[in-house]
Every structure is written in structure tokens, then in C-alpha cells.
Amino acid sequence: MDNDHFEPTIIGFTCNWCSYRASDLAGTARMKYAPNVRLIRLMCSGRLDPTFVLRALSAGADGVMITGCHPGECHYIEQNFKALRRYLLLKRVLSGLGIEPERVKLVWASAAEGARFASETTLFVEEVRKLGPLNWGKPAAGLENLQEEISKLEEVPA
């Protein structure tokens, strides 16, 4: 596929108190940004289980954007630092799995930063576009029933 015409699909995780409100503000102010990101609202970036990111990538997303309150501004005092720790570890895990760690990005955006949310989103879409499609989780020829096979394996006999 020609990367210039590749439209990445991205899952964005937002914090209920800051970045989700920033996205609301971007909307209210009619700021235009790339349409490739689909958002999920969490109560806090600290809620982000790294498996959510892996699930998104395996289910067809080409990139994942994680957003939270600026350091020191967390609604839950300091949980965004925990998100930061997990993010840094997750990037190493992704490298180990052979996935470009740049497909996952952490962005801080306060409730007042609608413009930042919009510009960071557009920027990340372009970054992922350059990386090309991930095609992870899309079964290769002859492996269409892989998921089913794996499920069978996971069933532990009593």
C-alpha cells in the first residue's frame, strides 16, 4: 500500500478530567483535526492497563494514543505518573515484540488545551502514517482460524 494514501486507524485513551474535556473543547471551538483517532474515555490515565494497548493493536489499530493530565495536575493527585511508568515499560515490550514503539504515544493535555489536543492528534496520525499499516492481528493466508485454534489450546482440561 502507498503510505501517502494509507489512512491509519488509531485508538485514543483519554482521561475523563483533562484530555477528554480537551477533546470536548476542541469540538466546541470547532477546531479541525485528523479523523483517524477513535476515543475511549477512562477515569484516569492510571486506569490504562497496558493490555488495552496490546488488544487495540491486535484488533486492528495501527497506533494508540494515550492522553492524560500534565504531570502534577492529575485529578487523582499522582496517578498519571503511574501511567508514564507503564508507558515507558510498554514501549520496551513493544520493541521486544518487533513493533515500532512509536506506534504508541503519550500526550499530556489539560482540560483547557483543546488546541493542543487537536494538533497533537493530527501530528500523531502523520507519524503513524509514515510507519505504515501494522497488519497485526490480521491473519496471514492459511491462518484464518488461528484465533479459534488458540482458544482451543487455552481451554485447560479439568
Add this chain to the structure above:
Amino acid sequence: MTERIGVYVCHCGTNIAGTVDVVDVANWAAEKLKHQGVVIAREYKFMCSSLGQELIEKDIKELGLTRVVVAACSPHLHEKTFRTAAKNAGLNPYLVELASIREQVSWVHSDKTIGTAKSKAVVSGAVSRVIENAALEEIKVPINPNTLVVGGGIAGIQSALEIANAGFHVYLVEREPSIGGHMSQFDKTFPTLDCSACILTPRMVEVGTHPNITLLTWSEVTNVAGYVGNFHVTINKKARFVNEELCTGCGICQEKCPKKVIDDVYEAGLGYRKAVYTPFAQAVPNFPVMDKENCTYFIKGTCKACEKFCPTNAIDFTQQDQLINIDVGNIILATGYDLFDARRVSSYGYGRLPNVFTSIEFERLSNAAGPTSGNIVLRDGKTTPKSVGIIHCVGSRDKNFNNYCSVICCMQGLKFAHLVHERTGATVYNFYIDMRTAYKAYDEFYQRVLEEGTLFVRGKVAEVTNAARKESEKGKLIIQVEDTLAGKQRRIPVDMVILSSGLQPRADSKEVGKMFGISCSMDGWFTERHPKLDPVATMTEGIFIVGCAQGPKDIPSSVAQGAAAAARVLDKILQKEVMLEPIKASINKETCSGCRICNGLCPFNAIAYIEDDKISDINPALCQGCGTCVAACPAGAISGTGFSDAQIMAQIDGLLLRNLITA
């Protein structure tokens, strides 16, 4: 059980329908998401209207819907509306999910094909998620009717009086020996030039004598635990070394104390106080405090002059700090501001050039009860200035210091100009960047000062120096400024310079914010729940912010906020109980291995390790629902209501249209 889901797509007039083919989205959901349980998908012009809500209610009753997805605006706007509609029709409100296709789609994208496609994905995500939603009940918590107000400036005083007058008990905690705050230091208040003390002291007295107010001065909050309705607060009441039961406030101890100390706080370093002192004559309470660092007895072990002369034996050198525990339902923070330290703008020479004064120093100079009895004189204490330069925006609107406008400095500068002009007849120059005199009767005051003959120079002052270039500048302070209206550089010699310093968050605002569980903005001011619609509440239920703690503001605005927060607190007290969102984490006892990874992650101390059972447990009353522990548990033993793993995983699949694949 198979769910019966209803999908409702809102046009929002043309707000959504202009960029999203809503009919297509509804038809698509009815067809493609049928296997997920969608039994009906409708579109309507305004879902939030009463007719739109009735449509949903009717379907819930007639079609037996078990889940509802409304594709409309942000949940922060209408989630409550549709949850209430569901409740009215007998469906648990938490089985309703909002898909934001306005803020996240139609308003931020322009292409209708793209907008429609993205809306389908967002709706699909919401449908997959709502299947995993659980029926939840709001949590009811009783409210303790007592209130804590932290900070006894004018904002805190207003809050305390409003609540106390309504018949409820208030604890007012003040760090300094007396309440009154910055306002008690001022001479006049703009724009009416009321005497500050004349309007403030009656309020202070009312606080001091109010039967519903427990006044704790020379005290600081040291710990806050609990949550809305049930806060447990620890206050350190510092030793005054004066027995409040016995002291009559006669002032003999202050008279007899031989130790003079420069008063850096109340007199801004211009005047003196004794080692045992009340900061000013009208202090409330009027019991003095002993300054241990400067008291001769504490330093050398002898003196005790105060004790000897006290007619009621109220001096008590053995007094200790005392920890007081109180329970309150709501907390109002009125912790005020610090003045910008003008020394930081080294080019203005404050601290180096004696006749450069800060705004608070000038307030004390012009105050009849101040160190010069209201005579505006130079640092030598006797010379009346013949020319005075007032520099605006010192430390404010300056990328080197604070970006924000400190709001009060323009009016403060104008007030100073008027007072100097009135009392000394000196020539007064105001150096401003922009003149900001919004609000009632403020601009009229500006006009008045203009008419009085004060000179205004538009330009940011580059430097204040005493290096004279010509004879006429000798012995003067020279203000170097670019006059941007005249388009030329000027050097203006004056006798006195007043720096209209800006306001800053309290130096300890971050720690205080952390203690009360609220956040600060990048600048350090406490963050309000909503900048426009909820300026006194915070993201933490039961904690309110008023006055300059929230951001720079003048006296009328501080008083208005003080009263507003009091109304919010009274509203909560009168409801007797508060409803909390049931978003909480809980631990499955069967699967918890007792590894204690989660224990250290909770900033609210909601997770405790139960030694006997060898597992951890979450106190739902303390849990704020952030979900950090849910994400961390290696055994998957912690689940979070409202944002469960199953819900989020399902939403991911739905957003990526993985749910379209039928089994």
C-alpha cells in the same frame, strides 16, 4: 441473556446532521449491529428535547429495551439527561451509554463521508461497551453539617459568616495571629476609596463573636482524611504562650516587652512590633502571640517582663503546640496569595535603591495606622516626594516571571496615584502596558485620576536607575521607558518609585493542594471544576476554593466567591446526604493473592492489607475510582465499576469494528 439494545442518533439540528449522515448511521446500526442485540435504531432532530426523551422512554417500555446507546453530544453535557430518562422508564441509568458524535466527529471534521464512517465506529464501540455495562446504584453518604474554612482573609470571612448566619457551625482556621488577611493591611480600597479597615473590621468582630464560629488563629491544618460529608481534619494550634481563657487583650504585655522586632509580615518591614504582639490594633482575636524566636526569655532564659505585668496571669511560657481533630462535611479553601517578590526584577532596583517601594509597602505608608501615620515619605522617613513613578505589571504579563495578568494592579496603581496626588501634591506618572479597568465604576475611577492630572506613559519600563546623566537627574531615580504612544525613549527623573507588584500563588500551594486532594494549574493556582460554570467547586467533592487561591482577583470578586461557595456548602448540608457516582474498585477475595502491589498505588489510602486474611481490601468510602489499581493487579482480582476491563476491551473491539464478524 441476550440484550435488547436501542440506538438513538441525534441530529442536533444541523450540528451533527450537517457533517454526519445520521439516517445512514441509524440504518447501519440496525442492520450491522443486529447480531449484538440492537433491536431498534432511530434518528431524531433533538434527542435531548422532551419529545426525544419520550421516544426513548416509550421504546424501553414497549420494546423491553435492556440497554440504550445515544449517539449525540459529549457525556459531560447530556449523560445525566438520558440516564434520568432511562430511570423514568424503569431502566437502570447506568445501562445507558453516550456516543459522542458531535464533539468528537461533526464539529471537528468537515467531510461528510468520513464523519459518517467515524460515527458508525463510535456507535459500534458504544454498543459493544453497553452490553458489558452493569446496573449500578448511586452511593448515598450522610453529610456532617460542620464546615471548615481555611484562611481568614475577606473571602474566608465571607464564607464563614454566610454559613454561620444560616445556623451551621464553622471552624475558621488562620495561620497568622489575627484574621483580616491582606485587606487589613490596606489603607483605601478602589474604586470608592472606602477606608479598608472601616469596612473590614466589623466583619472581623462578627466572626470573633459569632456563636456558630470556632475561630482558630495561629493554627494550621496538618492533615486531611476522608471524603465529602465526612472529612477528618487535624489542626496544629501553635503555642501562643498566652492563655486565651485568662487574657483580656489589655495590651500591657506588648507595652512592657523590651524587645523590638522588625515586622516583616503586617508592616511589610517598614515598622516594628514587640516580641509579644498583636499584629494591629483591631486584631481578632485580640490575644497576643509570643514570637519564640525573638523573645528574650526563650533566648536567654531571663526577662519575663510580660508575665510580671500581666494583670490576669495569662502569660504561660510552658504552653505547647496542640493538635486538634475535627470532623467536617465540607471544606472551603481561602488561602489567598503571596505578593510577587519585586527583587526578582533586578532592573527595577527594589532592595538596592532605597526609594523604590513595593505596593504593600506603599499601602502601609499611606495607612493612617501605619508606621508613618499615613505620611507618604521617602525611605529616610521625613522627605515628601515631589514626583512619583508608579510601574504597572511588575512580575505580571511577563514571560520571564508570570504570564498571567494579576487583575488588581492597574486599579491599585490608579489608587496609589490618587492618594499620592491628594496627600503630597506630587507629580505622578503611571507606566502601564495596557490599562485594564473592567468592572463596575472602575473605568470612571480611571477617568477621575486622569482628570486629576496624573500623567500616563504607555510602555514597559526598562530600568530604574540612580545613575544620573545630567544635572537635573542628580539625586533622583531615573525611569528609562519607551513611550510607545509617542514613539520615543524617555528618561523620567522621580523621587519615589512604587512597583505595582503582581499576585502569586502561595509558596506552599502545591503541598496544600495535595493535602486537600485538589490540583493546581501550571501557574500554581487551585483548579476549579469548570472555569465558567463552576468556578468555586473543585474536582474533589466537598472541597471549594474562593478568593485569590483560585486566581488573582479583587475584593468584590473574592467576597462574591466566598458567598457563592457558602451557598454551595449550605446546599449540600441541607440535602443531609450526598449521592456519589458508583465508580469504585473492589477486590475479589477469591483471586487476590495478597501480593500488595496495589497497596502503594493508591494516593487516597483506600487499599489496606488485611493481615489475618493475607489479602488486600478496598475501602469504598475512600476509593475515588481512578482505576489505577485495577490496571495494576497481576491477578486481575480488582475490578472497577463503570470502567471495567470487559467494558473497555469490548469498546476497543467495537471501535475497530471487530464486533461485525458474526460468530
